Amino acid sequence: MQTGDVTTPFGRRSTSLAQVKRQMAIKNPDQNTRIEKWKVFRDVCEARERLGLQDRALAVLDALLTFYPHGELDSSRGLVVFPSNAQLSVRAHGITESTLRRQLAALVEAGLILRRDSPNGKRYAHRNRDGEVEQAYGFDLTPLLARTHELAHIAQDVAAERTRFRRTKEALTVCRRDVRKLISAAVEEGASGNWGQVEAVYVDILARLPRYPDRVQLALALDEMQLLRTEILNTLEMQLKPENMHGNAVQNERHIQNSNTESIHESEPSSRKEQDGSLEDEPQTKRGANGREKAKPEPIKAFPLGMVLRACPQIADYGPGGRMENWRELMKAAVVVRSMLGVSPSAYEEACNAMGPENAAVAMACILERSNFITSAGGYLRDLTRRSERGEFSLGPMLMALLKLNDGGDRRTA
Template structure:
């Protein structure tokens, strides 16, 4: 039943433009529209967080719906219920008067019901000679009908978010378990590598999981945990490849996490291009390209590079690569050395390498030689950016804890 005019609240309750808007929307319900009242109630219950109402308010709404005799809300029928507070309290499981009034106001504020107040503020119905309701004053359930589709979409959105949260949480749990067991296996079986540092990074990641996390919290930690998992697998895979190559009497230089910057120039033979080999095929073996890392993780590990982006910020990979060109020049890296790094590592990873070098600029004597050394080792498949990023993350986390 359409509302013919806008009504104002009784007593000291103020009239607002939001109430006017809701009443006009209720009056504009499509003729013949119906909705199953308990389905609408279930949708409102699912969407309660988006509506900003509490469980007790839903109990009051449930009680109001029990006073509506039809199973369907219909535009062609009156949808005003007029129970007394004592009747409502009984059906709302004994809720007190003060709490009842508060949650009724919350339902009105959320736009789920509206008030149609009589001249004296009492709730009642005036009947005609045949006993039918001619006019009624109380709570109008028409907003539920008007917003039926909207509430259904809100409920679906909440369900989708809940499912996404559950998937992210399950994925993080599995990834966390895998990393923990891989590290334990590597330590127990004596695989070469700085597993103590890797384990400390793992423990730091786990300690950052809040007691009541949001999906954004879990997604951030999941990205870093998956990166750590990739690096653990990469270290174990390099160990396995090294063992295979040793059995074939193929000698490889020992992989070092921290290069000796004092002797960089001695580690700078020809790149292999003279023989026509691609950088990823040096040594006769096809190498997979370096793994790409989340931009957010890179900026967290290397915050200084953002100062050299366009406008003093880095918001995309394009910005990071532009900043890397500026930093490359500032560090004294030649264009040819940076070009070689881009060809071997890929432009994004070369930019990440330069960002890492900027963080450790005070510890590097020859930035150009250092980058060429990283490029050579990346071409042989003996270098990964992951450990560099993890080490910087660890240092930055320690600094943040010290400052706080």
């Protein structure tokens, strides 16, 4: 029996070059190739959405496989089955003939079966004297055997994606619970901070989730929710540290509020001492109101690169090929942007020392994104640096504001 050849349908049913191409792409399986037919069927069921099939198409394929007399698909035994529509309808749980025809066409379109139509369009077989099938007209199952490995790979990928979706959803649920309870605890116990604004951000993140989100949408919401949780914990940590228990609670409230990119109009200093990297009015050691030395605050934690690029898409234009693949490329691009915006090397170096090189690069990306509203990029960066040294600045609110601003536009991620 011939398999893998190009064939056209009987009667008024037309063919297309796409169908011819799919048939030509199916190679004749090796005569020793065998695969358990129900294993292939399970892979097709797993990959159903990727193949564009409905549940009823799977019922029809199941019925077709029941007409194949062997447990394994074996090309040496022939792979054409030839049941009538009435027989197929019974084994496919009694679906109507019109539905049966549509689902058979869908299986052909998905490249899972081939039509082997007879001269008169009927399905039958020619047998020899021993009763063995010599030539059959009906539905050829060769594509299932030829695409065994491909279908298995698709099924594994679908299963892995389902696992990633479930874990992302679980992580978002836990993070959402943490944020909700942390806000409630802070409000009930009178912790300093703009908790009304934090509550509004929390509600906004959840409101932008569709009713049936996909994994990408869940991942975006999770990134933003994790950022919000980090900001809450940073705010509470500043108040719960022993040295801050009796300090000025006002600075903790500024931790969330002092990231307005439109409020700074400080000009860029240009003294010789500044160009050398030292400032007379910025001592290395800070002193509190009681005169005691105040330790330099810990560096700001770096944020996920994908989140930074969603909040600040313009920085990607300065990466290789207009993309950012890693933090090193972001930091290189930040140096270019620094020079373009007229920020002095000393100002950027001080920012790197105060925030860390990754966060300084993120700050430059944020400044670039809002450059039309900032009078002096250098002066603004110096102000952020000073507030970072005093523990009064965090990149989180700035990124959250830009994420919300750019939510309706195009996002370029690594």
